[in-house]
Amino acid sequence: MTVAANAVTLPLGGYRPKHFLLSVVDRVATITLNRPERKNPLTFDSYAELVDLFRAAAKDDSVKAFVVTGAGGNFSSGGDVHEIIGPLVERDMPGLLAFTRMTGELVKAMRACPQPIVAAIDGVCAGAGAIMAMASDLRLGTARTKIAFLFNRVGLAGCDMGACAMLPRIVGQGRAAELLYLGRTLPGEEALAWGFLNRLVEPDAVLAAAQDLAREIAGGPTFAHAMTKRMLEMEWAMSVEAAVEAEAVAQAVCMQTKDFARAYQAFAAKRQPVFGGD
Known part of the structure; x- marks a missing residue:
């Protein structure tokens, strides 16, 4: 796994990541993917830094729940085409395997993190962004949410970052197969009906609703x-x-x-x- 140069050593409330925003209020840590001009794609560095953060959370008693969201009306468009996909074409098999294992570490870290994670999803939620939403414990969306597991669109299998294990648990085997074989968009209302989303909220209220839900969880045992x-x-x-x-x-x-x-x-x-x- 690639480790961020500024791996988390401080309590989360005092940590300032380089590749996303982090705030801690009322025992709830909010992670905001913050490249809105590109619909908040992930990079090698942001993957590694997110892994470090969720691993550190296991040792931080001051944070009781997480919210994950994206800036500018979108959750995340997934792996950055130019900063990730392009370089991968030039890698050999050991290098490719190192990358796929590194991305999988993010899901492992999110699931091993003891604090419940609430995803606030508006707009585009695609590829690795959809995986981050899937790896969260609860998901709030909007009518304009667009979820897509796009891996087949770039010539890859749907079995990415644990999707074939986790997605059927959330929406069922047949529905997961449809999403992973076709790479089609799952709109907000259908995602709610399928059980991928826990509820729909107005776009300007989805983050606040997720933070309220996280605070309610944080107030529990x-x-x-x-x-x-x-x-x-x-x-x-x-x-x-x-x-x-x-x-x-x-x-x-x-x-x-x-x-x-x-x-x-x-x-x-x-x-x-x-x-x-x-």
Whole structure:
């Protein structure tokens, strides 16, 4: 994996990335892909820096949830044609494999990150941008959202960055096959009907709605949310019997947290619990 030169060493609230915008407010970190004149494409450097950020998030207790969005009315057009696709044509097989493994590290980092990730998707959401949306935990979109897994359009397979594993889990096998074989655009309303989007919001409100949702998550039991995310990931590879047992262990661990006791005490006192994340 290529590591960004300015790998994250500070708490996320004090970190200033070079290749996207980052703000932390009310325990929610908002990542904004910020090349609006090109519809926010990804580059070698932005891939690496995003990986570093999500890896660092596992050690940052001050951030409880993420929002990922794009500037200028689009989410992301995917890998930059000139800065990524062009150079790849000149690489040998080891170099190509190094690149595809590096892009896959972004999905791995997003899924391993304990904080839930909410994607705020407006406009174009294509290629690796669609993969970032897919790798998020929740997705809010607009009627003008255009999601497209475009890999076949450039002569590549649809099996990119985990799409063949994750997309069928979200929309179903047949629908995933349609999107990956055809590379067609999935508009916002259809994406909602298919279950790719959790809800539709007006374009000028989608980021605020995603941040509100992230703040609601951030106000919950942080350790338990991380456990839920981990089990959602693990249980796809388990039998039902193994999953039930794994959840028994996971829930017993959560019952040892102070948040579990806080919730009981608040219930007994007829008030809302205030979770501390421990």
